[in-house]
Every structure is written in C-alpha cells, then in structure tokens.
Amino acid sequence: MPPGPRPQEVPTRHPAAPGDYAAKIAKDMNSWQIDSNEGDEWKVESLPGEHGKNFPDSRVKKYFVTSFGMCLKSQMIDLKAEGYWEELMDTFRPEIVVKDWFAPRADCGCTYHLRVHLTSANYIVLASFDPPPVTIEQWNDATWKEVSHTFSDYPPGVRHIFFQHGGQDTQFWKGWYGPRVTNSSIIISHRPAKNPAPARPLPEDTVVIEGKHPALDPESLLDFF
Numbered sequence: 082m083p084p085g086p087r088p089q090e091v092p093t094r095h096p097a098a099p100g101d102y103a104a105k106i107a108k109d110m111n112s113w114q115i116d117s118n119e120g121d122e123w124k125v126e127s128l129p130g131e132h133g134k135n136f137p138d139s140r141v142k143k144y145f146v147t148s149f150g151m152c153l154k155s156q157m158i159d160l161k162a163e164g165y166w167e168e169l170m171d172t173f174r175p176e177i178v179v180k181d182w183f184a185p186r187a188d189c190g191c192t193y194h195l196r197v198h199l200t201s202a203n204y205i206v207l208a209s210f211d212p213p214p215v216t217i218e219q220w221n222d223a224t225w226k227e228v229s230h231t232f233s234d235y236p237p238g239v240r241h242i243f244f245q246h247g248g249q250d251t252q253f254w255k256g257w258y259g260p261r262v263t264n265s266s267i268i269i270s271h272r273p274a275k276n277p278a279p280a281r282p283l284p285e286d287t288v289v290i291e292g293k294h295p296a297l298d299p300e301s302l303l304d305f306f
Contacts, residue, residue, distance in 0.1 A: 112156060112303075113154040113155065113156060114154060114155050114156065114157070115153075115154050116153040116154060116155050116245060116247075117150075117151045117152055117153040117247065118152060119148065119149075119150020119151045119152060119249070120147075120148030120149040120150030120151075120152065120249065120255075120259075121148040121149070121150075121255065121256055121257060122148060122152065123145055123146070123147065123148075123152050123154060123247075124145070124146050124148075124257045125143055125144070125145055125146075126143065126144060126146050126257070126261070127142060127143055128141065128142055128143065128144060128263075130144070130146070130186070130261065131186065132186040132187040132188045132189075132223060133184060133186060133187070133223050133261065134184065134222075134223045134224060134225065136182070136225055136263065136264070137225060138264070141263055141264050143263065144184075144261040144262060144263035145261065145262050145263065146257040146259060146260075146261045146262075147191070147247055147248050147249050147250070147257070147259030147260055147261075147262075148249065148250070148256065148257055148258070148259055149249060149250050149252075149253040149254055149255060149256075149258065149259070150249055151247070151248070151249050152247045152248065152249060152259065153194065153245055153246070153247035154245070154246070154247055155243060155244060155245035155246075156243075156244050156303055157241055157242075157243050158241060158242040158243075158244070158267060158302045158303070159240070159241055160239065160240055160241060160242065161240065163302055165269060167240075170237070170238075170239050170240070171237035171238065171239075172237075174233075174234065174235060174237070174239075175269050175270050175271065176231050176232065176233045176269075176270035177199070177231070177232040177233075177235075177242065177267065177268070177269060177270070178229070178230075178231050178232075178266075178267070178268040178269075178270055179197050179210065179229070179230045179231075179232070179244065179266070179267050179268075180227060180228065180229045180230075180264075180265065180266045180267075180268075181195055181227070181228045181246055181262060181264075181265045181266075182225055182226065182227050182228075182262065182263050182264045182265070183215075183225070183226055183228070183246070183248075183260045183261060183262045184223055184224060184225040184226065184260065184261045185217040185221050185223060185260055185261075186223060186250075186258055186261075187220065187221055187222065187223040188219065188220065188258075189219055189250050189251070189252050189254060189258040189259075190216065190217055190218045190219040190221075190250065190251035190252060191216070191217055191248055191249065191250045191251055191258070191259045191260040192214050192215065192216045192217075192248045192249060192250075192251060192259075192260070193214060193215045193216075193217075193246070193247075193248040193260040193262075194214050194245075194246060194247055194248050195210075195211075195212060195228055195245070195246045196209070196210070196211050196243075196244075196245045196246070197209065197210040197211075197230065197242065197243065197244050197245075198210075198211075198242070198243040199232060199235055199239045199241075199242055199243075200239070200240065200241045200242075200243060201238045201239070201240055201241075202238070202240040202241075204241065207235060207236045207238055207239055208232055208235040208236065208239070210230045210232070212228070212230075214248070216251065217260075218251075219251070219252065231270075242267055242302065244265065244267060244303060246262055246265065247260075247262070248260040265303050266301035266302075266303055267301055267302040267303050268301055268302075269302070
C-alpha cells in the first residue's frame with residue numbers, strides 16, 4: 082500500500098478559511114475538521130491501547146489514532162469569539178502556548194506531523210510553527226512525548242489560530258498503527274510581548290519532552306473531545 086499524501090505547502094491565504102472546503106466530521110470528533118482521512122481513517126481508542134503505555138496523567142482516558150494513509154485533523158480558533166479582542170492581541174500581544182502529545186505503538190514505526198499558524202482576519206499567515214515531521218522506528222518504547230511551542234512578539238493583526246496534527250504508520254499495515262495523539266492545548270498566557278512596538282516573529286524551536294505531566298488547563302482554546 083503506497084503512503085498517503087503529505088501535507089501541502091502553506092499558501093498565502095490559509096486553506097482552512099471558511100467555505101474553502103467541506104468538512105467530514107466523525108461522531109467522536111465534533112470539535113475537529115478532518116483534513117485527511119486515508120487508510121482506515123481516524124479512530125478513537127482508550128488508553129493505554131495495544132502495545133502502548135498509559136498517559137502520564139491518569140485523567141486522560143482516550144486518544145486519537147491514525148492509519149496507514151495520511152490522517153490529519155484541525156481546529157481554527159476565532160480569538161474574538163473566545164473573548165480576545167483586537168486591541169489586546171495587537172498591543173498587549175500575550176504569549177500563546179501550544180502543546181500536543183503523541184506516542185507510537187511499540188510494534189510499528191510512524192511519522193507524526195504538527196502545524197500551527199497565527200492568521201489575520203482574512204486568514205493570512207502571520208506567524209507559524211511548522212516543525213519537521215518526527216519519525217519513530219519500529220520496536221520503540223511507546224513513550225508519550227510532549228511537543229511545546231510559545232509564540233511571542235508576533236506581528237499585530239492576529240485574529241485566528243490554526244492547529245493541525247496527525248500522521249501515519251511507516252509499515253503501511255491495515256488498521257490503526259500510526260501515531261496516537263491526545264491532550265492538545267492552546268493557552269493564552271498573561272505574559273505580554275517583550276517589545277511594545279510591532280515586531281517580527283522570533284526564531285521558533287521545537288521542544289520535545291518525554292514523560293512530563295501535562296497542564297490540563299481549563300483555559301485551553303482547543304476542544305479535544
């Protein structure tokens with residue numbers, strides 16, 4: 082079975098702008114837009130799952146799992162609808178903290194993808210966190226890993242946050258052997274921008290932390306389940 086399609090390059094106008102394409106929403110994914118649903122499609126499973134490990138926080142009970150074709154899902158957060166008005170985002174420019182957790186099956190390799198964009202009212206990308214895909218080999222320890230990134234000193238005009246994650250397995254086995262994802266969050270921090278004047282985005286790095294407890298913050302803008 083050939084691999085599924087890889088995420089395409091980011092155009093000037095964001096592809097997830099309303100009206101650009103229809104969303105297929107699964108029963109257990111009411112908060113998510115399904116961008117790619119290849120192989121045997123997305124599935125929800127209970128922790129720890131076959132050849133898996135329990136999540137570091139026992140309050141997390143479920144995860145999404147991908148298949149042998151590319152599976153991607155996303156949310157577009159409207160900041161004004163969430164109570165973050167224009168002057169706050171343009172002048173105060175609070176830090177935006179994005180976190181995601183993923184894990185492989187011990188018996189199968191996989192590739193994990195993450196993409197986060199800050200966009201304007203017209204869905205123009207103003208700042209982005211688009212790290213290289215993470216590939217984990219077969220016969221691994223199935224450890225849950227956290228990916229964390231903080232946006233700070235981003236340009237004024239941010240009105241939406243686009244969050245997309247997913248992946249596929251590398252053995253192309255029928256079923257659900259790709260990366261598992263859970264407990265994603267987007268937190269608007271109380272810390273203001275370091276520079277009061279408009280500034281270009283700072284260089285951005287991926288931080289992967291193994292086995293660390295997540296912050297189950299009720300202020301997260303992502304609706305996970």
